[in-house]
Amino acid sequence: MGDTSHHHQVLIVGGGTAGITVAASLRRRGRRAVDIAIVEPSDTHYYQPAFTLVGAGVYDLARTRRPTDSLLPAGVGRIKAAAESFDPANNAVALSNGDTVTYDYLVVCTGVKFDWRKIAALREALGHGGVCSNYSPDHVGYTWECIKALKPGGRAVFTQPPLPFKCPGAPQKIVYLTADHLRRQGIRADVDVSYYVHAPVIFGSPIRR
Ligand SMILES: Cc1cc2nc3c(=O)[nH]c(=O)nc-3n(C[C@H](O)[C@H](O)[C@H](O)COP(=O)(O)OP(=O)(O)OC[C@H]3O[C@@H](n4cnc5c(N)ncnc54)[C@H](O)[C@@H]3O)c2cc1C
Structure with a gap:
């Protein structure tokens, strides 16, 4: 799902569990008219809680994987890129694809990074x-x-x-x-x-x- 617009009322950075949940929650609360986009580079979403069961041999790793786009609420666009830097003074986020996207409201849900x-x-x-x-x-x-x-x-x-x-x-x-x-x-x-x-x-x- 591509996205060509460079301004969104709500911009969510990170389309993991939190980002998708925030978008779905806004939709479910009757905010159908709100323009929401999610910045998420990964085409694959993992249901991470099931990793525990995979490690214990009672669940298949393949079942933890879903295409990210298949989980997005209807009407929510995905920008396939990573956020590179935030410019809160101008309500703007610079992306890894060279674009800059602006917002009215920003939600950051980039999760925990392994080190x-x-x-x-x-x-x-x-x-x-x-x-x-x-x-x-x-x-x-x-x-x-x-x-x-x-x-x-x-x-x-x-x-x-x-x-x-x-x-x-x-x-x-x-x-x-x-x-x-x-x-x-x-x-x-x-x-x-x-x-x-x-x-x-x-x-x-x-x-x-
Ligand atoms: C082994 C294991 C077991 C777990 N068990 C449970 C459990 O039993 N119950 C429970 O409630 N929770 C459990 N969790 C925790 C749960 O999976 C996390 O709390 C949840 O996934 C956090 O959601 P999140 O959206 O913050 O992060 P994530 O789901 O990790 O998503 C973060 C997203 O941000 C994206 N991202 C990162 N950097 C950028 C960037 N610069 N620009 C754009 N996007 C970016 C990533 O690609 C990713 O898709 C478990 C986790 C693990 C690993």
Whole structure:
């Protein structure tokens, strides 16, 4: 879906879960007449919460993928480009395709960007030798390979970094799903499952009794 207009009443930068939801919400609240455009470079949208299930071997990675355009609410145009810089004094956004687009209202939903390099050698280690991550479609398939390969006497180490990261529940969920897989295999007691958290607690909110 191309877009040739260079001014929109509402410009949404980032057409992931948040960007598409904001556009749909504006439409659903009766704002049919409002001109909305989404700046999103990727033709593919991933339903990221299901990565946890892919890593646990109970969901197919292909089912997490949809064409981005198929998810846009009717009447919402996509500008296939990335935002390069913001010029709020002029209500303008410069795009990677060289265009500048202006707006009345701007919504920024560019999500969280991975920076594997923040941990020394992680980028090189990922995807082999038992090092996996559920946070990327490029690596989540390998998580299930690693879990399947666990044998009595083996050790599975899971980590949770400090925020910000994409989903605080995700690191815990794959631990529980791994433990469940091991239980079903009858080897739960024979595999050491460790969970390393940055904080002294695993839930941010205190338990109310
Ligand atoms: C493994 C995993 C498990 C999760 N589990 C859950 C769960 O159980 N429940 C739950 O609620 N949430 C879960 N989440 C979190 C959920 O997926 C995110 O909160 C959600 O996707 C965030 O939406 P977003 O639109 O902010 O970011 P995203 O969905 O990541 O979208 C950001 C978009 O911005 C685009 N973008 C980036 N830079 C630019 C730019 N410069 N210009 C234009 N576009 C740009 C990207 O291409 C992308 O499409 C999980 C996430 C992961 C990874």
